[in-house]
Amino acid sequence: MSAFAALFRRDLALAWRARGDLVNPLGFFVIVVSLFPLGMSPDPALLARIGPGLVWVAALLAVLLSLENLFRSDRDDGALEQLLVSSAPLPLLALARVLAHVITVGVPLVLVSPLLALMLNIDGEPFGVLLSSLALGVPVLCMVGAIGAALTTGIARGGVLVALIVLPLYIPVLVFGAGAAYAAGLGLPFAGQLAILGALLALSVALAPFAIAGALRISGSQ
Amino acid sequence: MSANDLLLRAEGLTALRDERVLFRGLSVSVAAGEVLRVEGPNGAGKTTLLRILCGLDQDCEGRIAWPRAEAAGRPWREELLWLGHLPGLKSTLTAEENLAWLCALRGRAPRRPLREALAMVGLAGFEDLPAGALSAGQKRRVALARLHLEDAPLWVLDEPFTAIDRAGVEALEQLLAAHAQAGGAVVFTTHHAPAITSRSLLLGKAA
Numbered sequence: 219m220s221a222f223a224a225l226f227r228r229d230l231a232l233a234w235r236a237r238g239d240l241v242n243p244l245g246f247f248v249i250v251v252s253l254f255p256l257g258m259s260p261d262p263a264l265l266a267r268i269g270p271g272l273v274w275v276a277a278l279l280a281v282l283l284s285l286e287n288l289f290r291s292d293r294d295d296g297a298l299e300q301l302l303v304s305s306a307p308l309p310l311l312a313l314a315r316v317l318a319h320v321i322t323v324g325v326p327l328v329l330v331s332p333l334l335a336l337m338l339n340i341d342g343e344p345f346g347v348l349l350s351s352l353a354l355g356v357p358v359l360c361m362v363g364a365i366g367a368a369l370t371t372g373i374a375r376g377g378v379l380v381a382l383i384v385l386p387l388y389i390p391v392l393v394f395g396a397g398a399a400y401a402a403g404l405g406l407p408f409a410g411q412l413a414i415l416g417a418l419l420a421l422s423v424a425l426a427p428f429a430i431a432g433a434l435r436i437s438g439s440q
Numbered sequence: 441m442s443a444n445d446l447l448l449r450a451e452g453l454t455a456l457r458d459e460r461v462l463f464r465g466l467s468v469s470v471a472a473g474e475v476l477r478v479e480g481p482n483g484a485g486k487t488t489l490l491r492i493l494c495g496l497d498q499d500c501e502g503r504i505a506w507p508r509a510e511a512a513g514r515p516w517r518e519e520l521l522w523l524g525h526l527p528g529l530k531s532t533l534t535a536e537e538n539l540a541w542l543c544a545l546r547g548r549a550p551r552r553p554l555r556e557a558l559a560m561v562g563l564a565g566f567e568d569l570p571a572g573a574l575s576a577g578q579k580r581r582v583a584l585a586r587l588h589l590e591d592a593p594l595w596v597l598d599e600p601f602t603a604i605d606r607a608g609v610e611a612l613e614q615l616l617a618a619h620a621q622a623g624g625a626v627v628f629t630t631h632h633a634p635a636i637t638s639r640s641l642l643l644g645k646a647a
Contacts, residue, residue, distance in 0.1 A: 224544030228533070235532040296526025303494050304545035305517035311545075439497045 221306035222314045229318030244326050247280040251334045262339040269338030270348050270399030276334075277327055277352060278388055281359040284323045285384070286377045288315070288367040289434065298371070302438045309427035312434065316364045316426070324356040340399070347408050348399035354415040355395040361422035362387050368433035372440035391418060445472045446507045447519060447594045447625050448493065453502035455488050462488055463643060466502075470594060475616055475626045477637040484644025486629040487525065490598050493627065494522045508593075518546070521592035523600060527583035531572030535563060535582045538571055543589050550589040557588040562608065577603040587615060595619065597628040 233240060254272050255265060292298040301311050331352050335345050366384035370376030398411035446469060453466040462485030470476055478486045491497035493504065495517070506516035529538045536554050543550045550557070558567050561581040571579060580603050587595065595616070601609050609632075616626045617636040 221545045221547050224541045228530070228537070228541040231537065232530055232532060291530075294526075295530065296524055296528035297530060299496055299522065299524050299526070300528040300542055300545060302496055303517060303520060303522045305515050305520075306545055306547055435498065439491075439499055 308431035480643035
């Protein structure tokens with residue numbers, strides 16, 4: 219079995235054994251989105267207009283919340299050292315870890331978002347566009363966020379620092395992701411935004427593993 | 441000794457921690473068949489030296505070469521098996537599952553079935569217990585089972601005898617000696633003085 223497959227399987231098994239923890243970002247996502255109608259106005263027209271942005275910001279924060287411990291447990295039990303001394307390419311191992319994170323955290327977020335979209339009175343074309351933009355964008359959030367998580371792994375309480383490092387990098391994803399659904403709601407073309415999200419996804423899958431690997435080597439030597 | 445027997449050569453290693461010199465201009469070489477013990481008082485830099493040799497600690501000066509791996513055109517990490525203070529086990533995975541992913545990192549099939557290796561370190565019957573339910577000594581034994589599974593020539597072991605009982609220490613000493621005799625090499629730290637040591641490196645004397 220290749221190192222990539224072994225690490226991927228290990229992470230899925232770990233997530234399954236601690237599946238209670240997987241509910242946390244999901245619950246956060248649902249609760250944050252449902253606070254907005256309560257706090258602002260339950261007016262259906264208003265919610266339909268701002269809904270895509272709300273869902274996107276909440277998804278972004280939920281991903282951010284889930285990232286803090288991505289590499290921390292590996293560091294605490296010595297598994298990170300074993301990844302660093304492995305003869306397998308570290309970027310590949312990093313990709314396996316993030317891919318498992320996308321499947322265990324990102325995919326459930328995307329799967330629960332139709333419910334939230336309906337709750338915010340988003341339907342018709344914007345509904346489909348919002349889901350597509352999340353399906354393309356959430357993996358980007360995981361890949362980019364993992365760079366911040368890897369950089370702060372050596373720091374005792376890195377949670378806020380991860381947010382400060384990663385949130386500015388999330389801006390283009392948010393702009394194009396929420397923008398696509400917003401444009402669809404106005405009857406404007408949205409294919410361009412989705413195409414850019416796809417490009418960001420390809421770019422992050424190709425480049426983020428190298429950044430994560432470099433960050434892990436720095437964190438590992440502290 | 442031919443140059444081909446040299447597994448690792450480090451020259452001019454200098455490590456500073458908080459403006460304190462741990463060692464300066466240190467040279468270490470490890471040839472096949474050697475058991476090198478790194479000794480010194482607490483805080484002398486034993487673990488730091490081992491981590492530097494493994495490429496884990498990059499906060500140092502000096503050159504490290506792996507002559508045999510370079511001659512064979514192999515990545516040097518394939519020559520290395522590192523066991524640190526922390527056993528690197530995930531507490532919710534069983535002993536066997538932990539060994540499976542750790543060995544798979546090398547990308548080659550283990551030398552013998554995982555259960556056999558666990559039996560060899562005295563853990564028969566504990567294969568399916570989560571690592572979190574094992575004692576410190578048993579966790580250490582799970583990590584040491586990798587010595588029976590992987591085929592790296594150079595073992596770098598940080599305090600491998602910690603938390604191991606008397607019989608286990610004896611078995612491990614024999615294993616290290618056998619590995620050196622079979623053409624491997626061992627670099628390790630410990631506070632007791634095993635008879636198997638072929639060479640010692642004393643750290644922590646005033647530089």
